[in-house]
Amino acid sequence: MFWRMIFKTLVRQKSKMLMIAFTVILGVSLSTAMMNVMLGVGDKVNRELKVYGANITVRHKDAALMSDLYGLTEGLGVNDKFLYEEDIFKLKTIFWGFNILDFVPMLDGKAVLSVKGRAGVIGEVSLFGTWTEKHAILSTGEELATGLKTLRTWWEVEGEWLDEDENNSVMLGKNLALKNKIHVGDAVTLTNNGVVKNFIVKGIFNDGGTDDEKILMNLSAVQELMNLNGKISSIEVSALTTPDNDLARKAAQDPKSLSPDEYETWYCTAYVSAICHQIQEVIRDGVAKPVRQVAESEGTILNKTTLLMILITILSSIGSALAISNLITASVIERSQELGLLKALGAYNWQIALLVLIEVMLTGLFGGILGYFLGIGFAQIIGQTVFGSYIEIARMVILIVAVILFFVTLLGSVPAIRYLMALKPTEVLHGK
Amino acid sequence: MAEKILELKNVSKIYGSLKALADINLSVNAGDWLSIMGPSGSGKTTMINIIGCMDTPSLGNVILDNVDISRENAASLTRIRRDKIGLIFQQFHLISYLTAVENVMVAQYYHSMPDEDEAMEALEKVGLKDRAHHLPAQLSGGEQQRVCIARALINSPQILLGDEPTGNLDEENERIVVDIFRRLHDEGVTIIIVTHDPEVGDVAQRKIILEHGKIIDDIDQSATFGEALKLKGK
Ligand SMILES: Nc1ncnc2c1ncn2[C@@H]1O[C@H](COP(=O)(O)OP(=O)(O)OP(=O)(O)O)[C@@H](O)[C@H]1O
Numbered sequence: 001m002f003w004r005m006i007f008k009t010l011v012r013q014k015s016k017m018l019m020i021a022f023t024v025i026l027g028v029s030l031s032t033a034m035m036n037v038m039l040g041v042g043d044k045v046n047r048e049l050k051v052y053g054a055n056i057t058v059r060h061k062d063a064a065l066m067s068d069l070y071g072l073t074e075g076l077g078v079n080d081k082f083l084y085e086e087d088i089f090k091l092k093t094i095f096w097g098f099n100i101l102d103f104v105p106m107l108d109g110k111a112v113l114s115v116k117g118r119a120g121v122i123g124e125v126s127l128f129g130t131w132t133e134k135h136a137i138l139s140t141g142e143e144l145a146t147g148l149k150t151l152r153t154w155w156e157v158e159g160e161w162l163d164e165d166e167n168n169s170v171m172l173g174k175n176l177a178l179k180n181k182i183h184v185g186d187a188v189t190l191t192n193n194g195v196v197k198n199f200i201v202k203g204i205f206n207d208g209g210t211d212d213e214k215i216l217m218n219l220s221a222v223q224e225l226m227n228l229n230g231k232i233s234s235i236e237v238s239a240l241t242t243p244d245n246d247l248a249r250k251a252a253q254d255p256k257s258l259s260p261d262e263y264e265t266w267y268c269t270a271y272v273s274a275i276c277h278q279i280q281e282v283i284r285d286g287v288a289k290p291v292r293q294v295a296e297s298e299g300t301i302l303n304k305t306t307l308l309m310i311l312i313t314i315l316s317s318i319g320s321a322l323a324i325s326n327l328i329t330a331s332v333i334e335r336s337q338e339l340g341l342l343k344a345l346g347a348y349n350w351q352i353a354l355l356v357l358i359e360v361m362l363t364g365l366f367g368g369i370l371g372y373f374l375g376i377g378f379a380q381i382i383g384q385t386v387f388g389s390y391i392e393i394a395r396m397v398i399l400i401v402a403v404i405l406f407f408v409t410l411l412g413s414v415p416a417i418r419y420l421m422a423l424k425p426t427e428v429l430h431g432k
Numbered sequence: 433m434a435e436k437i438l439e440l441k442n443v444s445k446i447y448g449s450l451k452a453l454a455d456i457n458l459s460v461n462a463g464d465w466l467s468i469m470g471p472s473g474s475g476k477t478t479m480i481n482i483i484g485c486m487d488t489p490s491l492g493n494v495i496l497d498n499v500d501i502s503r504e505n506a507a508s509l510t511r512i513r514r515d516k517i518g519l520i521f522q523q524f525h526l527i528s529y530l531t532a533v534e535n536v537m538v539a540q541y542y543h544s545m546p547d548e549d550e551a552m553e554a555l556e557k558v559g560l561k562d563r564a565h566h567l568p569a570q571l572s573g574g575e576q577q578r579v580c581i582a583r584a585l586i587n588s589p590q591i592l593l594g595d596e597p598t599g600n601l602d603e604e605n606e607r608i609v610v611d612i613f614r615r616l617h618d619e620g621v622t623i624i625i626v627t628h629d630p631e632v633g634d635v636a637q638r639k640i641i642l643e644h645g646k647i648i649d650d651i652d653q654s655a656t657f658g659e660a661l662k663l664k665g666k
Pocket residue numbers: 447450451452470471472473474475476477478479
């Protein structure tokens with residue numbers, strides 16, 4: 001009987017109930033989308049920002065000093081100081097190793113370039129060797145997949161990227177290639193200190209920066225050409241970091257100024273400075289420096305986005321509660337005669353409140369399920385358009401949305417239920 | 433002698449400066465059939481509401497089946513009403529989207545358990561078995577009022593209260609309804625009916641006249657009882 005009444009009321013009041021369902025669909029879809037984006041966005045924003053380059057650079061301490069003091073990026077005291085290639089995998093062993101997403105070694109060099117089939121040489125050009133792609137199994141058993149390809153997602157490449165360990169091909173910066181009319185597929189020769197090597201131009205990249213003047217090779221090819229086996233100039237690291245606070249700034253000045261407790265907190269938080277500190281502990285002679293703007297903006301943007309999404313979720317919940325409360329109250333007032341009659345027939349207040357609540361909850365459930373799936377769709381659209389990637393669907397959102405929905409409908413029903421409680425059957429049944 | 437089922441002792445209902453009921457004393461025996469008449473605004477509905485546990489008196493006591501209900505709270509009034517009172521209204525008040533039998537079952541639901549067979553039986557008593565699955569809008573006024581009576585009776589109340597139950601009916605339907613009352617009276621149900629219609633008022637065993645919230649006349653009609661408003665053809 002109860003269910004028959006509920007069902008028939010729902011059917012009879014379908015326009016009003018559809019409005020309620022619609023409100024719920026809107027609210028739930030918005031909240032679902034926002035929460036999924038919010039939970040997925042930490043990663044997404046970071047990955048997005050990573051395209052601006054590595055957020056930590058590790059260099060030899062002397063080279064770093066020269067650059068800090070005199071702004072030197074070349075010459076004696078800079079170009080002749082090296083880090084050890086063998087240290088590089090230790091990055092994954094630091095406390096915050098898990099937060100290190102990608103890293104590549106860099107080795108700078110110079111060589112004389114000439115093109116096969118053309119007379120004479122073009123001249124001395126800068127080269128840099130790195131891992132375009134790198135797959136390795138770490139001593140911890142963890143599989144590593146990194147490479148410049150993931151750090152330079154904005155590159156426009158004509159032709160192809162170098163494969164892992166493809167040591168007889170090179171990629172040319174766009175400016176260098178244009179200036180000298182070198183095309184994909186051309187054969188070139190590089191000469192340094194009597195070492196002569198032949199390469200095929202596999203790709204031409206457009207970085208938009210100074211690298212467009214350079215030649216990109218695999219690390220080992222540069223090491224061979226420069227006779228610098230096992231040596232690297234720097235490491236580019238991309239890491240997920242926590243936004244800096246006062247403690248982090250104090251530590252960045254001098255970690256020794258911290259009390260033991262502070263040090264512990266700092267060390268065990270993924271501040272850029274803490275990660276840099278830990279990198280220096282494993283990379284011999286290395287000095288790790290955050291690339292400031294990027295590292296900081298990552299954290300700030302992340303915080304602001306999260307705040308925005310929470311705000312939208314809260315506002316949409318309040319909006320839904322208000323709309324639902326209006327609709328339910330209107331529906332109850334419209335039916336006050338019928339509900340008064342039920343009271344006259346012996347229904348207790350709570351029974352009538354329950355009747356109305358269940359109607360609303362059923363409608364809410366219906367709208368909630370529809371809204372949830374719609375919200376997942378929205379999340380993907382946001383993911384695709386704003387972050388250019390798929391957003392992982394967090395199960396937790398179902399629970400959170402269900403709880404919010406429950407309280408929103410409950411809260412929205414309060415005015416209607418108060419009206420019901422106060423309703424006197426005599427007032428509505430003897431209506432003249 | 434028959435036992436008292438209802439007693440009003442010095443009952444008043446006061447709205448501001450208006451005394452809708454002024455110091456009413458009345459006792460009704462179980463199985464009686466009582467008419468309440470009087471001009472508009474004399475307090476008839478107010479009195480029925482108080483007897484029907486839908487309102488409480490401002491002053492005085494109402495004793496229903498040996499229980500003083502004048503100071504009970506809303507929940508226990510609901511319970512007493514549910515168990516002891518059957519209500520019929522002038523405007524019928526059927527739930528428009530439920531069929532006749534379902535309307536009867538609603539009263540069962542809030543009393544105990546819906547039981548379709550029992551509800552059908554009640555409809556049969558008022559001659560509506562074949563209309564049981566129609567919606568109120570598909571029934572005539574007289575038929576709707578008979579559904580109301582079936583609904584009022586379904587939980588076997590001790591007292592049947594009607595506030596102008598025939599007010600919206602034509603003479604033919606009025607007779608049918610009165611005839612049902614007559615049968616209920618024979619079964620021992622106490623009947624209290626407010627009416628403007630002298631003929632309906634005359635059928636009862638006893639008639640009280642209200643004016644300005646006071647009982648101005650109390651007429652014993654047992655001598656003529658049973659004669660007025662017989663169904664035509666019987
Ligand atoms: N809730 C209320 N608030 C104020 N005054 C009321 C209220 N209910 C009834 N009254 C007044 O009490 C008096 C008696 O009303 P009541 O409804 O009992 O009259 P009645 O005899 O049933 O009249 P009618 O024959 O027109 O139905 C009227 O003057 C009415 O205006």
